[in-house]
Amino acid sequence: MKTQNTILLVINPIAGGTDKQPIINAFEKHVSQDGNQSFIYETTGDRDKEAIQELIKEQNPDRIVVSGGDGTIREVADAIKGASVKVGLLPSGSANGLATNFDIPDSLEEQLDIALGNHFIAMDLIEINGYTCLHIADLGINAQLIKNYEKSEIRGKLGYLIQSFPTLLSSDFPFEVEIQCDDQTISEEGILVAIANANKFGTGAQINPTGKMDDGIFEVLVFKNFSIKGILETFYDDAELDPDFVKVIPCKDVNIVSKKSIAFQIDGEFIGDEQRIEAKMTPHKLNLAIPKSFRR
Numbered sequence: 681m682k683t684q685n686t687i688l689l690v691i692n693p694i695a696g697g698t699d700k701q702p703i704i705n706a707f708e709k710h711v712s713q714d715g716n717q718s719f720i721y722e723t724t725g726d727r728d729k730e731a732i733q734e735l736i737k738e739q740n741p742d743r744i745v746v747s748g749g750d751g752t753i754r755e756v757a758d759a760i761k762g763a764s765v766k767v768g769l770l771p772s773g774s775a776n777g778l779a780t781n782f783d784i785p786d787s788l789e790e791q792l793d794i795a796l797g798n799h800f801i802a803m804d805l806i807e808i809n810g811y812t813c814l815h816i817a818d819l820g821i822n823a824q825l826i827k828n829y830e831k832s833e834i835r836g837k838l839g840y841l842i843q844s845f846p847t848l849l850s851s852d853f854p855f856e857v858e859i860q861c862d863d864q865t866i867s868e869e870g871i872l873v874a875i876a877n878a879n880k881f882g883t884g885a886q887i888n889p890t891g892k893m894d895d896g897i898f899e900v901l902v903f904k905n906f907s908i909k910g911i912l913e914t915f916y917d918d919a920e921l922d923p924d925f926v927k928v929i930p931c932k933d934v935n936i937v938s939k940k941s942i943a944f945q946i947d948g949e950f951i952g953d954e955q956r957i958e959a960k961m962t963p964h965k966l967n968l969a970i971p972k973s974f975r976r
């Protein structure tokens with residue numbers, strides 16, 4: 681006889697500003713049709729990591745399905761660190777950068793098939809200045825855009841675009857950094873220094889085409905100057921990054937020091953103006969359910 685599994689849904693009621701009841705209904709239906717048992721935890725924004733850890737201890741779920749944005753996924757990743765529980769995604773945040781990297785489709789039914797399916801990646805987790813990073817962190821123009829965007833009242837792509845003009849003209853760019861990666865030290869000048877586990881920004885821009893999310897290595901990318909060609913190339917899957925435009929340094933451990941404080945973001949969330957960034961690959965993996973068609 682098939683054993684009954686317990687599946688926990690962690691759902692952020694405010695993510696993306698949408699009604700979550702249809703997601704809860706579809707999840708419960710799908711899990712019961714599979715002959716499994718479901719239970720639900722709604723995040724509150726206060727001590728969610730600890731609450732999820734308590735639930736894992738009490739209920740010992742076989743899998744946790746996360747409905748929210750990257751912030752909610754990170755909360756779950758932090759809660760299960762070191763445990764083997766599987767994780768599925770029902771992206772419902774405002775940007776969904778991690779889901780974009782795995783080409784998770786828009787339809788809820790397809791998302792449920794994937795989240796409750798049996799294709800997994802043992803995804804690397806990076807620790808940066810004490811935070812868990814799921815896909816991409818960066819110092820420079822992109823983080824400055826996110827900072828300006830978070831302060832602005834105009835939402836959506838238009839808001840992002842309007843913010844880009846003062847950001848691109850700011851005297852902070854380019855800036856100088858010293859990068860100590862494993863046992864080499866490099867001095868560079870750039871407009872954006874990214875630490876990338878993944879290939880894409882949440883917007884879909886392909887900034888790190890050779891990155892693999894399960895190889896135990898992340899890439900430090902230094903974008904050296906404003907190049908329309910270089911920026912356009914990052915939108916194509918098979919882009920070969922021009923070394924005059926971007927320098928790529930694969931590593932497991934990096935210290936980045938900037939001469940001045942520069943805007944810094946992790947997974948689409950503005951962290952602060954920073955001068956020192958310490959990033960290292962953690963020994964933990966996220967056992968994530970992904971589409972069968974995902975190309976590593």
Ligand SMILES: Nc1ncnc2c1ncn2[C@@H]1O[C@H](COP(=O)(O)OP(=O)(O)OP(=O)(O)O)[C@@H](O)[C@H]1O
Pocket residue numbers: 692693694695696697723724725726748749750751752753772773774775776777948
């Ligand atoms: N019930 C709640 N009320 C208010 N805030 C909450 C609640 N639950 C979670 N949060 C907050 O939501 C944030 C995480 O949101 P998340 O990133 O998942 O969604 P989002 O911001 O809509 O999406 P994205 O990160 O893709 O832009 C955290 O700051 C968390 O503290």
